[in-house]
Amino acid sequence: EKVITTVPADEAQKHDAALRPKLLKEVIGQRKVAERLEIAVRASKKLNEPLGHILFDGPPGLGKTTFATVLPNELGTSIQLTSGPALSKPADLLPFLTNLDEGSVLFIDEIHRMPRIVEEFIYPAMEDFRIDIVLGEGMSARTISMNLKRFTLIGATTRSGMLSGPMRDRFKMHEHLEFYSVEELATIVRVNAVKLNTPITPEAAHELARRSRGTPRVANSRLHWTRSYSAAMHDGPITEPIARAALDMAEVDRDGLDKNDRKYLETLIDLYAGGPTGVEALAATINLASDTLADEIEPYLLREQYITRSPRGRVAMPRAYIALGKLAPKPKTE
Numbered sequence: 001e002k003v004i005t006t007v008p009a010d011e012a013q014k015h016d017a018a019l020r021p022k023l024l025k026e027v028i029g030q031r032k033v034a035e036r037l038e039i040a041v042r043a044s045k046k047l048n049e050p051l052g053h054i055l056f057d058g059p060p061g062l063g064k065t066t067f068a069t070v071l072p073n074e075l076g077t078s079i080q081l082t083s084g085p086a087l088s089k090p091a092d093l094l095p096f097l098t099n100l101d102e103g104s105v106l107f108i109d110e111i112h113r114m115p116r117i118v119e120e121f122i123y124p125a126m127e128d129f130r131i132d133i134v135l136g137e138g139m140s141a142r143t144i145s146m147n148l149k150r151f152t153l154i155g156a157t158t159r160s161g162m163l164s165g166p167m168r169d170r171f172k173m174h175e176h177l178e179f180y181s182v183e184e185l186a187t188i189v190r191v192n193a194v195k196l197n198t199p200i201t202p203e204a205a206h207e208l209a210r211r212s213r214g215t216p217r218v219a220n221s222r223l224h225w226t227r228s229y230s231a232a233m234h235d236g237p238i239t240e241p242i243a244r245a246a247l248d249m250a251e252v253d254r255d256g257l258d259k260n261d262r263k264y265l266e267t268l269i270d271l272y273a274g275g276p277t278g279v280e281a282l283a284a285t286i287n288l289a290s291d292t293l294a295d296e297i298e299p300y301l302l303r304e305q306y307i308t309r310s311p312r313g314r315v316a317m318p319r320a321y322i323a324l325g326k327l328a329p330k331p332k333t334e
């Protein structure tokens with residue numbers, strides 16, 4: 001199923017970049033993570049050493065890219081961005097490695113999707129700022145070693161469990177990003193509304209925050225939609241009734257679940273009698289990739305206890321039945 005957007009992609013990206021915090025002190029929430037990074041940055045400057053390699057993990061849209069782009073600003077260095085799937089062979093990494101500035105950042109998104117051969121190529125770069133390049137083939141093949149500028153690798157992953165042990169061990173810091181509280185999201189909505197020149201009442205910001213799946217990226221897109229809705233239908237600031245009507249129209253329910261969330265829960269309850277069911281079966285029935293289910297849909301449903309995971313698969317919890325207005329079955333006696 002293709003998603004049709006009415007905003008040109010580059011414009012959406014521009015908006016996204018405009019909303020992104022530039023410095024650590026502008027990052028809202030994730031206080032523990034931000035404080036540790038603050039220390040690391042200060043130490044790196046004082047000791048005149050590059051920041052140690054950092055791995056960020058957590059569900060999509062919680063700010064991994066935001067942290068990665070804030071750090072070079074704090075350090076006064078540059079950043080290059082790429083992603084695991086774009087690096088199919090070691091040679092794909094060469095332009096990035098040879099373009100490094102001293103102390104700069106190389107950001108690899110979805111680093112768990114980097115092939116093993118590229119992973120092994122990057123080890124000496126991470127450890128000794130050196131790469132080994134094999135020239136020629138067979139008997140005449142020889143390896144030359146090339147020194148690199150000292151740099152910081154920042155990896156982001158939604159699946160830290162899929163990263164190999166040796167790769168994981170080469171990161172000095174491991175930071176896990178968690179879902180945001182409603183209060184934190186409300187602050188993000190208010191700050192971003194100011195950046196978008198859009199007056200919004202605190203109650204409306206709270207309503208958007210409450211219905212944004214604990215995720216800043218979702219809050220941003222709900223804010224964009226509500227802003228359009230408000231501009232088209234009303235004059236003046238975004239108020240709570242306007243926010244509510246805009247989200248209802250976008251088929252975001254009162255708990256903030258969207259169409260895919262509800263489809264997931266409906267399938268689990270109606271077709272699989274509430275589970276336990278494997279994620280592959282659910283994905284096939286809903287017609288979505290199982291990675292999408294596991295990375296984007298399930299983490300929030302798990303954390304809010306709509307579902308739970310058992311050894312035999314996913315199980316619907318009472319809250320899921322309530323959200324869909326269905327009668328929960330009596331607990332089975334074993």
Ligand code: ATP
Pocket residue numbers: 016017019020021026027028029030059060061062063064065066067109156188216217220
């Ligand atoms: P992915 O893992 O898919 O790259 P992500 O976790 O890196 O996603 P970002 O792209 O960093 O998510 O965040 C999306 C948007 O959410 C940002 O452009 C920014 O506007 C907002 N945002 C994220 N985290 C914060 C934060 N802590 N404070 C303020 N705004 C934030």
